Amino acid sequence: MTEQFPGAVLDLLDAAGDRTVFEYRGREVSGRHLLGMTRRVAAALRQRGVGPGHAVALLLGVGPEALAAVVAAYTVGARVVGVRPGLTDHQRAALLRDAGVDVTVTDRPGEAGPADAGTAERNVLSLDGLLAASDDGRRPRVSARPRDVARLIHTSGSTGVPKACAQTYGAMTAAWTLRPEDWPPAVRELAGRMDRFLVFGTLASQVMLEYGLLTLAAGGVLVAADPPDLPGALARHRATASVITVGRLNRLVTALRSAPADLGDLRALMVSGSPLEPDRAREAAQVLGPVVFHGYGQTETGMISMATPADPPGSLGVPPVDLEVRGPSGRPVPAGTEGEIFVRTPSQGCGYWGRPELGGEVFVDGWVRTRDLGSLDAQGRLWLSGRTRDVVIVDANVYYTGPVERLLARHPSVAEAHVVAVPDDATGEAVHAFVVPAPGRVPVLDELRALVAARLGEACAPTRLTLIDEVPLTAAGKPDKRRLTRST
Incomplete structure (x- = not known):
């Protein structure tokens, strides 16, 4: 039977031996050294009872220790939750709560306090502390099971709470990347x-x-x-x-x-x-x-x-x-x-x-x-x-337009709001808001941006604003966003 992910990663590091596989801040880290760090973090997680069925959040950078922590979390068979930069406090707290996170591994202690999770009981583990575990020199045992969820990949926070796609260990093992x-x-x-x-x-x-x-x-x-x-x-x-x-x-x-x-x-x-x-x-x-x-x-x-x-x-x-x-x-x-x-x-x-x-x-x-x-x-x-769906892709992250439109419509100067994606040299795409003003009011872009950024994040905030008297409709009576997009 094929060993589950990340068995192939451990094999690659073992085969690399003394060959450099990672360079960081003037350091050259060999496959043997990276495998040793992975062993120590995996052992430390197991000592704390982390294994299949447990959720581990990762708040990490890009050093070799971070890669060792990622591979170790999969080695013990945990449900891994990567925390991406740029989330609001509200979004991060909801992400950790809804994912059922048991522990957080971080190399950024100042960014992972209990307040971020909304609960003082959350267990935050320092990566430096995990790396201090003893190393028995043996190949780490892979505890992953094919049908267990290997990771939760969050699509965006545009609905207020990021949506998490679940991927099993069987799917990660079947991926072509390591073959x-x-x-x-x-x-x-x-x-x-x-x-x-x-x-x-x-x-x-x-x-x-x-x-x-x-x-x-x-x-x-x-x-x-x-x-x-x-x-x-x-x-x-x-x-x-x-x-x-x-x-x-x-x-x-x-x-x-x-x-x-x-x-x-x-x-x-x-x-x-x-x-x-x-x-x-x-x-x-x-x-x-x-x-x-x-x-x-x-x-x-x-x-x-x-x-x-x-x-x-x-x-x-x-x-x-x-x-x-x-x-x-x-x-x-x-x-x-x-x-x-x-x-x-x-x-x-x-x-x-x-x-x-x-x-x-x-x-x-x-x-x-x-x-x-x-x-x-x-x-x-x-x-x-x-x-077929109304989304804007900003810096490779997908954001649904519906929550942005509903939030904009709450502003006292807005009667109706409709959002489309427009090309943007800086972010790939950006939010363009078409707004029907409330009677006697004139919406201001900066005010609308601040409203959206505070609740949904800066990426969802409109970069452009067009005031319109009425919204064009399709033959079915729905807002015609293709016509709005063509007018940008």
Whole structure:
């Protein structure tokens, strides 16, 4: 029987031996050393009774100790909850409470006090303290069970409380990331360029961890940027690869046009999180060369498809997973015809933690309904054309427009509010609010921004405001957001 995740990660670290697998603040950390740290953290967690059925929140940075803590939490078979930066206190407290967190492991003690969780009983464990455990030198025992939930991946906090997609250990074990023999062609090409992968933010994130593990499987080195300034960090660390949002890519291209930097080692930038406009892709290629890979996936699915630098700008390459473009009848449509995208991936989620009613809308008969619109061309390449749901993707995070609209409508100067996504050079997409003023009132953008930022977070706050007399309607009498978007 195949050992469950993260058994393959432990094998990679063991096989690396004295080879450097991580560089951080001038330190070179070998596979043997990283495996030893993983053993100590896993042993310390077990001593505290943490194992299958327990939830461990991770509030971590990007050092090698952080990676050891992530792998250790999976090794003991816990339900892992990565806490991403940027959440409001309200959102973080709700996330920890609703995920049923038993302990929090952190290398940032000042950011993980009991007040953040809304309860004084929460058990906060210092990563330094866990690393002080004894090391017996034996390979850690993997306690994961296939049907146990391995991690909760939070989609966004736009509803006030982040929604958590659950992924089992069986799904994480089935993922292609750690199995070179199963790499799709685009991933194989990408892996060949990941000699030195620049990591930043937090290794507890879905995207950063998976690309980091791909780097280890490809025999590369993780190099941590602290701080993650671009293009400086790419040049300082001689990075051959990194992951980047559309907004960061736009800022990088702009910076390089005004002040060129030596990025001669760079061979791959993986753009993910939101659509990359064809013109922006061409501009990036002109400035950076043939290094841009454009990935398409969702929290619920993992990677669905990836375009290489050789693919036409705007396309997402040939999907290596089961994918159907379905029409209104629910049946697949011919190539070139727009429809809704349904997929099946080896590592897809199994539902939403604590909210089974939402899972039925997305996880349908073994398929995942992406709620994205697109088509396949005659060569099998995937092209996106829109969405069936009202969302804005800001810096690779999905935010639903409904909560923003309802909050704006509470403002005394607003009679009606409708929100659409608009392209934004800084964040990929941003919130544009169309507002019908209340009688005798004139809404002010700064006031509306402050209202939304205080409750839903800065990413949900409108960056643009358009006052309208009335909202255009579709033939069915619903607000016509396509017309609003075309007017931006």
